[in-house]
Amino acid sequence: MTGLPFRRRSAGLALLAAAALILVLFHSWSLTTYPPPNADEAMEANHSHTLLTTGENVYSLFDDVFPRDFPALAHAFPNVLRPFYNASLALAFRLGGVSLETGRLLSLACSGLTVLLGCWLAWRSARSWWMALGVLCLLGTSPIFTASSHDLRPEAMLGLLGMAAFSCLVLAGPGPGRGAKWGLRMPGAAWTALAGLLAVASVGVHTNGAGMALAAAAACALTAPRRLLHLILGGVLAGTALLWTVRPDRFLPGWVLFQGFFGYMPPYRTWDWSVLGMLAGELTRWIAPPSMGHEPMTWLASWSLTLEWSLALGVWLTGWRVVKDQGFRLLLAWIGAMAVFHAGFFANKNPQYLSVFEPFLCLMLLDFLRRSWLGEGERFAPVDASLGAAAAAVLALAGPFLLGPAMIVLGHPSSDAKKRWLAWLGVLLALLPMLCLRVYVPGVLSRTAALGLSVFSSPLVWLLLCLPLAGLGLKALRPSSAQQPLPGLALAASLVVLALCQGTELVRRWRGGPRFGPVQAELRALVPAGAKTLGPQRLWLALWDRPYRDWNALAYSRWLTGDRDVRRLVARWEPDYLVADEDFRRMFVRDGRLAGFSDVPLERVGVVSHGPAFKQPIEVLRFVRTPAPAERPRRDKGPRAKPGP
Incomplete structure (x- = not known):
C-alpha cells in the first residue's frame, strides 16, 4: 500500500x-533572441556602466549633445x-x-x-x-x-x-x-x-x-x-x-x-x-x-x-x-x-x-x-x-x-x-x-x-x-x-x-527571433575603435566601448526649445559617425532630406540589415571632415578644440 x-x-x-x-x-x-534588444535595456546598462566607471548612477549618453539650457533634465x-x-x-x-x-x-x-x-x-x-x-x-x-x-x-x-x-x-x-x-x-x-x-x-x-x-x-x-x-x-x-x-x-x-x-x-x-x-x-x-x-x-x-x-x-x-x-x-x-x-x-x-x-x-x-x-x-x-x-x-x-x-x-x-x-x-x-x-x-x-x-x-x-x-x-x-x-x-x-x-x-x-550577435559584429566592423559615434539608444549595447552619444537628446531638444534646428548641438560634439535606423529617419528626415541636422556632408559607409526586429535597415554614415576615415585615438581627459559657433 x-x-x-x-x-x-x-x-x-x-x-x-x-x-x-x-x-x-x-x-x-x-536568451539573446527573445525579446530583441530594446532602448530600455541600453538605458539600464548605461546607468550601471557609468556607475561602475565613475561612481555616479547617471545616463552618460546625453553628455555634450543635450541643450545646456536644461541641465537638470540631462540625467x-x-x-x-x-x-x-x-x-x-x-x-x-x-x-x-x-x-x-x-x-x-x-x-x-x-x-x-x-x-x-x-x-x-x-x-x-x-x-x-x-x-x-x-x-x-x-x-x-x-x-x-x-x-x-x-x-x-x-x-x-x-x-x-x-x-x-x-x-x-x-x-x-x-x-x-x-x-x-x-x-x-x-x-x-x-x-x-x-x-x-x-x-x-x-x-x-x-x-x-x-x-x-x-x-x-x-x-x-x-x-x-x-x-x-x-x-x-x-x-x-x-x-x-x-x-x-x-x-x-x-x-x-x-x-x-x-x-x-x-x-x-x-x-x-x-x-x-x-x-x-x-x-x-x-x-x-x-x-x-x-x-x-x-x-x-x-x-x-x-x-x-x-x-x-x-x-x-x-x-x-x-x-x-x-x-x-x-x-x-x-x-x-x-x-x-x-x-x-x-x-x-x-x-x-x-x-x-x-x-x-x-x-x-x-x-x-x-x-x-x-x-x-x-x-x-x-x-x-x-x-x-x-x-x-x-x-x-x-x-x-x-x-x-x-x-x-x-x-x-x-x-x-x-x-x-x-x-x-x-x-x-x-x-x-x-x-x-x-x-x-x-x-x-x-x-x-x-x-x-x-x-x-x-x-x-x-x-x-x-x-x-x-x-x-x-x-x-x-x-x-x-x-x-x-x-x-x-x-x-x-x-x-x-x-x-x-x-x-x-x-x-x-x-x-x-x-x-533574430540574434543580436551578427548585428553587433557588423556594426563594430563598420565603426572604428575610438570613433565618436552618434546613434540610437539601444545600439549602445553594440558599441559601448566607443565614445557614443544618443541622438534622442536632439529630439528632446526640439521639444523643449521649439527649435527644430539642432546643428549647433551636433557641431558642439563633432561626431565622426552617424548610425541611423528607422526611428532616426522618422524623426529627422523630411521629404528625403536631412534638414537642420548638420552642415557637414555625410558619406555612407555600410548598411546592416537582419530583419525588422532591430528597426533595420541600419545605415552607418561618416561625417566627411577628413579625406579618409582614419581611426581616432581615444581621449579620456581634456577638452577638445572646437570651431566657432
Missing part, C-alpha cells in the same frame, strides 16, 4: 527534474531611483563584462530563484512534487514571465524580492515548523520584519516596489495584525538605506520630460480618480493589448494572457468568499493589493509590469485547483444546470475574458439554497469588466472581437478545447465521482490548455 504513493512522488520528482532541464536548455538557446531618467538594481548590474558587468548576455543572465538568475521559491511554496502547501511541477510548467511557459527573465530590466529582480518577502510572511504564520526543517528557525516577528525589509528594499530596484510594500502591509494586516509593527520596523531599516543611495533630486525635474514628451500620466490623473475608469485601464493590460513590450502582440499570446487573467479573476473572487484558510487569504490579499496599486499609479509597460504578478497567480490557481479537486470538493460543487446555462450564455456573448468571473457561479455552495442569488450576482459581476471597457475604452471591445475571430478560426484552439469538453463528458458518464467536481475538472483542463498555448507561443517567438 505504501509503494503506490512513493511511486507517485518519485514520478512527480522525475518529471519536475526533466521539465527543469528542458527549461534550462531553452533559456540557454533563446533625469527614472533609473536614478533604482540604486539597488543598478549596483547589482554594475557588479555583474565587472564579473562578466559589459554585454547584453551578462545583463540578461542577471535577470535570468533572479527569475530562476523566483521559480525555485514558487516551487518550494507550492510543495510546502501540499507536500506534493506535482504542485511544484505545476508551478514550473505554468511559469516556465509564460511568455510574460520569460520576456521579463530575458530582459535587461529590473522586473525580474523586483519579482524575486517580492516572492522572498511573501515567503517570509508565510514562514512567519502558523505553517508547519516556521522553517525549522530547513534550518531557518526564527520567531514569527523576525520573519515579519525581514519581509518588511525586503518589500521596502524592492523600491530601490524599481519604484513599482511600492506595490510590493503595500501588498506586504495589506497581507500582514489581514492575517497577523499584531505583527504589523514588526513589518514596519523592517521597512524603516530598508527605507533608511534607500534614502542614503537614491537621488530623487535628479529625477524630479525629469517628471516634466516624462509627462510631456512621453505623454505618460499615472492612471489616477488620466481617469481623474474614477474607479471604474482605472479598472478599465487596468483591464487593457491583459484584455487584447495592442503590443507586448516593444514587440507586436500575436493572437495566441493575447488569448493566452486573457485566459490566464480571466481564470485568476474568477478564482480570486470565488476563493475570497469560500476559502477561509489564512495561508490562501494571505496570497489573495497580496495579489489584490498589488492590483489596486498598479491600477491607480502605474500605466503602460505591458508585459513588464505584469510579470511580477505571474508567480503569485500560478500559486493561487494551483492551490485553488488542489482544494477544488481533493479535500474541499463538496464546497465547490456546481449549483444547478440553469445557472450553468446562464454562465455559458454570458461567456458566449461577452467573449473569453469573462470565463474567470463566471466561475463564481460554480463556486457557490450548493447546499445553501437560500443564497442562490449570490450565484446570479456572480453573473452580473462577470458583466462588469465588459461594461467598464464599453464606457471608458470602447476600442478594446473591437480588438476583443477580432481576437475571438482569430482564436476560434484556428484548428489548434479547437483541438485544445477538446480537453475540457472531454473532461465534462467523463464527468457526465461517471456521476459517482463526487470527489472530483465540475469546477476542478474545468480549471484543470483550462490550465492545461493555458500551458500548451503559452508553450506554443514561446517556441514560435524563439524560432522567429
Whole structure:
C-alpha cells in the first residue's frame, strides 16, 4: 500500500527534474533572441556602466549633445531611483563584462530563484512534487514571465524580492515548523520584519516596489495584525538605506520630460480618480493589448494572457468568499493589493509590469485547483444546470475574458439554497469588466472581437478545447465521482490548455527571433575603435566601448526649445559617425532630406540589415571632415578644440 504513493512522488520528482532541464536548455538557446534588444535595456546598462566607471548612477549618453539650457533634465531618467538594481548590474558587468548576455543572465538568475521559491511554496502547501511541477510548467511557459527573465530590466529582480518577502510572511504564520526543517528557525516577528525589509528594499530596484510594500502591509494586516509593527520596523531599516543611495533630486525635474514628451500620466490623473475608469485601464493590460513590450502582440499570446487573467479573476473572487484558510487569504490579499496599486499609479509597460504578478497567480490557481479537486470538493460543487446555462450564455456573448468571473457561479455552495442569488450576482459581476471597457475604452471591445475571430478560426484552439469538453463528458458518464467536481475538472483542463498555448507561443517567438550577435559584429566592423559615434539608444549595447552619444537628446531638444534646428548641438560634439535606423529617419528626415541636422556632408559607409526586429535597415554614415576615415585615438581627459559657433 505504501509503494503506490512513493511511486507517485518519485514520478512527480522525475518529471519536475526533466521539465527543469528542458527549461534550462531553452533559456540557454533563446536568451539573446527573445525579446530583441530594446532602448530600455541600453538605458539600464548605461546607468550601471557609468556607475561602475565613475561612481555616479547617471545616463552618460546625453553628455555634450543635450541643450545646456536644461541641465537638470540631462540625467533625469527614472533609473536614478533604482540604486539597488543598478549596483547589482554594475557588479555583474565587472564579473562578466559589459554585454547584453551578462545583463540578461542577471535577470535570468533572479527569475530562476523566483521559480525555485514558487516551487518550494507550492510543495510546502501540499507536500506534493506535482504542485511544484505545476508551478514550473505554468511559469516556465509564460511568455510574460520569460520576456521579463530575458530582459535587461529590473522586473525580474523586483519579482524575486517580492516572492522572498511573501515567503517570509508565510514562514512567519502558523505553517508547519516556521522553517525549522530547513534550518531557518526564527520567531514569527523576525520573519515579519525581514519581509518588511525586503518589500521596502524592492523600491530601490524599481519604484513599482511600492506595490510590493503595500501588498506586504495589506497581507500582514489581514492575517497577523499584531505583527504589523514588526513589518514596519523592517521597512524603516530598508527605507533608511534607500534614502542614503537614491537621488530623487535628479529625477524630479525629469517628471516634466516624462509627462510631456512621453505623454505618460499615472492612471489616477488620466481617469481623474474614477474607479471604474482605472479598472478599465487596468483591464487593457491583459484584455487584447495592442503590443507586448516593444514587440507586436500575436493572437495566441493575447488569448493566452486573457485566459490566464480571466481564470485568476474568477478564482480570486470565488476563493475570497469560500476559502477561509489564512495561508490562501494571505496570497489573495497580496495579489489584490498589488492590483489596486498598479491600477491607480502605474500605466503602460505591458508585459513588464505584469510579470511580477505571474508567480503569485500560478500559486493561487494551483492551490485553488488542489482544494477544488481533493479535500474541499463538496464546497465547490456546481449549483444547478440553469445557472450553468446562464454562465455559458454570458461567456458566449461577452467573449473569453469573462470565463474567470463566471466561475463564481460554480463556486457557490450548493447546499445553501437560500443564497442562490449570490450565484446570479456572480453573473452580473462577470458583466462588469465588459461594461467598464464599453464606457471608458470602447476600442478594446473591437480588438476583443477580432481576437475571438482569430482564436476560434484556428484548428489548434479547437483541438485544445477538446480537453475540457472531454473532461465534462467523463464527468457526465461517471456521476459517482463526487470527489472530483465540475469546477476542478474545468480549471484543470483550462490550465492545461493555458500551458500548451503559452508553450506554443514561446517556441514560435524563439524560432522567429533574430540574434543580436551578427548585428553587433557588423556594426563594430563598420565603426572604428575610438570613433565618436552618434546613434540610437539601444545600439549602445553594440558599441559601448566607443565614445557614443544618443541622438534622442536632439529630439528632446526640439521639444523643449521649439527649435527644430539642432546643428549647433551636433557641431558642439563633432561626431565622426552617424548610425541611423528607422526611428532616426522618422524623426529627422523630411521629404528625403536631412534638414537642420548638420552642415557637414555625410558619406555612407555600410548598411546592416537582419530583419525588422532591430528597426533595420541600419545605415552607418561618416561625417566627411577628413579625406579618409582614419581611426581616432581615444581621449579620456581634456577638452577638445572646437570651431566657432
